[in-house]
Amino acid sequence: MQDKLNLMIPGPTPVPENVLSSMSKHPIGHRSGDFQEIVKKTTEQLKWLHQTTADVLTITGSGTAAMEAGIINTLSKGDQVICGDNGKFGERWVKVAKAYGLEVKLVKADWGQPLDPNEFKRLLKEDRDGKIKAVILTHSETSTGVINDLKTINNEVKSNSKAITIADCVTSLGACNIPMDEWGIDVIASGSQKGYMIPPGLSFVAMSKRAWEANEQSNLPKFYLDLKQYLKTSNKNSNPFTPAINLYFALEASLTMMQKEGLNNIFARHARHQKATQEGIKAMGLNLFTKESFGSPAITAVEPENIDAETIRKLIKNDFDILLAGGQDHLKGKIFRIGHLGFVNDRDIISVISALESTLDKIGELKIPIGRGISKTISILNNE
Incomplete structure (x- = not known):
């Protein structure tokens, strides 16, 4: 059926109707008093979401x-950094760091496995001269469905060095608890098309006091992404460049929805959907690519045995108008990924598990009686 596609990928995620409606308004002047009121309100809402009193800056970008x-706002050319690499996005930050002339030390783990906090501890303790200036890692590794132990890794950074922590929380912010001030995280980056429940186009950088102190020493080239410009204008409820005005309308609407639901309820909803998805998959005889103990509340990766994962994705899209994400790089065709992030409800979880079980039955790959997977999912949704 035309225009019925249901996004069950890790981003872009589904967008609530009232958020879409808010975007249909005519743009307003980005230097107007009305827009300044929106910037003021959303800035306070962003601090609420990040659980911080620090600066949270909005960039028009991914x-x-x-x-x-x-x-680039906290480091200088030649600085040593530790990058965690256990998936596609960990690899990306290594590439970005090297592109700016940083000296990268790696903490690696196989795709599907979490980063080991003890490896960060070891490298930091070996750095007796204090040359390591930052630890860069992905919290929720979207490519594999792994959530790394950001709290413990950040504790190791703070206990063993003067380095700052720069965390990619793109698919974890708004899905699980990340109390920036309580944990002492220095930089948190996120994007609008994930837990924020709005279309792509805005991104957010939260900067601690220690991050701004590092900024004073930073000499890497920057212009559009110079956070000093964003801070200066943010203090005046404005933006240094022309922002995506209608996405600000969406941001205000979505954050207001999130505040009404409450942080603890948001986190509980994601945990519940994660468990219902994982248990339903296991009950129908499929393998999880990532163990439940370190699975992300945003996405579940599935590794079907002796079945092309792309075939499953194609059939589910064609037959049920549900879009799942595929594997990346060497995992293409080996795994598929189910997003349960943002504006997702019980109906969405029931639909995707039912569609998956029906598809396996259709191609003769369901090795257990049909209905066992969805029964498990419904049981969890009804009792959690």
């Missing part, structure tokens, strides 16, 4: 822009 901004 989550990669936010991460690049966090890196």
